[in-house]
Amino acid sequence: MAEEAEKEITTFEDFKLNKQLLNAIDEAGYQKPTPIQLQAIPLIMAGHDLLGIAQTGTGKTAAFLLPLLMKVKYAQGHNPRALIIAPTRELVMQIEENITLLAKYTDLRHTAIYGGLGPKTQIETIKNGIDILVATPKRLLELYLKGDLILKELKTLILDEADKMMDMGFMPQIRKLLEVIPRKRQNLLFSATMPDKVVELSEEFLEFPTRVEVTPQATPVDTVSQTLYQVPNLRTKIELLEHLIQDTETFKRVIIFTRSKKNAESVSRFLEHRNYGEVRAIHGNKGQNTRINSMEAFKGGEVRFLVATDVAARGIDVSMVSHVINFDVPLIYEDYVHRIGRTGRAEQLGAAITFANDIELYHIRKIEKLIRMQLNKVPMPAEVKVFETPFEEQQEMAMELDRQKRRDDPDFKGAFHEKKSRHKSNFEKGKKTGDPKKSGWQKTKKKGSRKK
Numbered sequence: 447m448a449e450e451a452e453k454e455i456t457t458f459e460d461f462k463l464n465k466q467l468l469n470a471i472d473e474a475g476y477q478k479p480t481p482i483q484l485q486a487i488p489l490i491m492a493g494h495d496l497l498g499i500a501q502t503g504t505g506k507t508a509a510f511l512l513p514l515l516m517k518v519k520y521a522q523g524h525n526p527r528a529l530i531i532a533p534t535r536e537l538v539m540q541i542e543e544n545i546t547l548l549a550k551y552t553d554l555r556h557t558a559i560y561g562g563l564g565p566k567t568q569i570e571t572i573k574n575g576i577d578i579l580v581a582t583p584k585r586l587l588e589l590y591l592k593g594d595l596i597l598k599e600l601k602t603l604i605l606d607e608a609d610k611m612m613d614m615g616f617m618p619q620i621r622k623l624l625e626v627i628p629r630k631r632q633n634l635l636f637s638a639t640m641p642d643k644v645v646e647l648s649e650e651f652l653e654f655p656t657r658v659e660v661t662p663q664a665t666p667v668d669t670v671s672q673t674l675y676q677v678p679n680l681r682t683k684i685e686l687l688e689h690l691i692q693d694t695e696t697f698k699r700v701i702i703f704t705r706s707k708k709n710a711e712s713v714s715r716f717l718e719h720r721n722y723g724e725v726r727a728i729h730g731n732k733g734q735n736t737r738i739n740s741m742e743a744f745k746g747g748e749v750r751f752l753v754a755t756d757v758a759a760r761g762i763d764v765s766m767v768s769h770v771i772n773f774d775v776p777l778i779y780e781d782y783v784h785r786i787g788r789t790g791r792a793e794q795l796g797a798a799i800t801f802a803n804d805i806e807l808y809h810i811r812k813i814e815k816l817i818r819m820q821l822n823k824v825p826m827p828a829e830v831k832v833f834e835t836p837f838e839e840q841q842e843m844a845m846e847l848d849r850q851k852r853r854d855d856p857d858f859k860g861a862f863h864e865k866k867s868r869h870k871s872n873f874e875k876g877k878k879t880g881d882p883k884k885s886g887w888q889k890t891k892k893k894g895s896r897k898k
């Protein structure tokens with residue numbers, strides 16, 4: 447007996463999941479539990495509150511869904527007994543898809559609610575009776591406040607990607623919800639990183655939690671080659687992009703990541719005008735249906751380029767991506783790993799190409815530290831025309847570096863002085879960060895270019 451109790455868990459059967467779930471797992475093709483699943487599933491099944499530090503790609507969704515599905519078991523009553531909150535529509539949809547997959551042989555009723563679509567159908571589904579609800583914070587609160595949602599029977603609450611949730615400013619909505627839902631419940635919080643805000647939230651939200659952590663997937667898959675081009679500005683980035691994608695043989699299905707909606711729009715419009723193949727852009731300003739259609743078309747192979755911001759790209763699960771191009775360097779460094787994880791999936795060879803301007807090189811160094819690897823720096827192809835950096839862009843870049851440094855290091859000495867004379871010092875700083883010897887484009891910048 448003692449031997450039995452000590453038996454190490456290595457398979458899904460060892461979790462003592464029910465038959466319906468084991469069948470679904472089998473059909474999903476999961477052969478053995480991932481590390482986060484091995485750690486988290488027994489704890490959640492034992493009823494603990496849990497703080498899970500794990501990123502997308504680690505199998506964290508099934509890590510919380512399987513014990514949840516065991517607990518909720520079968521359709522019962524009218525109102526949701528479990529609630530999963532996630533920051534974006536894409537992620538909410540992805541979680542819901544996972545539930546559909548894993549709850550296939552149960553009669554559980556589940557749905558996803560999110561903004562961007564009228565709430566009518568969502569309300570109707572809820573009214574017909576629901577066991578598990580997946581939601582973005584805003585839409586959830588909206589339906590609750592309108593009286594369309596009764597939360598008093600909740601027994602489990604899961605917050606997924608809590609760091610992103612805090613970044614996106616959802617704390618007020620989460621606080622309001624915590625006030626109205628039953629106190630006696632099991633709470634799970636998952637986050638890729640643990641900034642102070644998430645620590646604070648976990649203290650408020652979890653009761654005597656057990657913490658499980660899987661080493662951040664900071665080692666990108668070794669089937670992905672990682673190249674870095676130093677590119678001085680937006681205009682030149684576009685030139686380089688255009689140069690690279692001429693190679694239609696290798697650049698078959700490409701995701702281009704930009705930091706802002708504005709850049710996503712500029713890049714996709716450019717590609718559309720030049721007719722290099724079908725292009726879709728997904729970012730926060732795109733309607734929900736447009737985003738879904740774009741994703742489907744890209745997955746289906748009808749679209750050559752998907753231009754995306756990090757937030758919109760959370761939860762994208764597309765295989766066979768030939769290239770990920772980081773048109774801008776992500777400021778949340780883990781996003782770099784997320785982004786390049788889109789290529790080289792399932793043993794396929796993939797390529798990640800990053801464009802970094804002088805200011806972004808600062809972040810590249812940090813990313814290299816995180817992934818414990820050096821990107822392969824390659825020179826700008828001779829055919830690519832290098833443009834001068836316009837004054838405004840210079841300034842934007844310099845201010846960005848300043849912000850980032852201050853966020854990283856609260857004792858950052860420059861901040862106070864720079865605040866006092868922001869215009870001048872930011873610009874000067876931008877100039878100084880480039881090493882004119884190394885970067886040819888710095889030479890093209892005229893000294894007097896700031897006087898317009």
Ligand code: AMP
Nearest residue numbers: 476478479480502503504505506507508
């Ligand atoms: P997640 O980290 O939850 O976003 O999961 C990443 C991907 O891994 C999803 O496509 C899941 O379907 C898949 N997955 C989850 N658990 C397993 C497992 N045990 N074995 C193989 N794939 C899995």
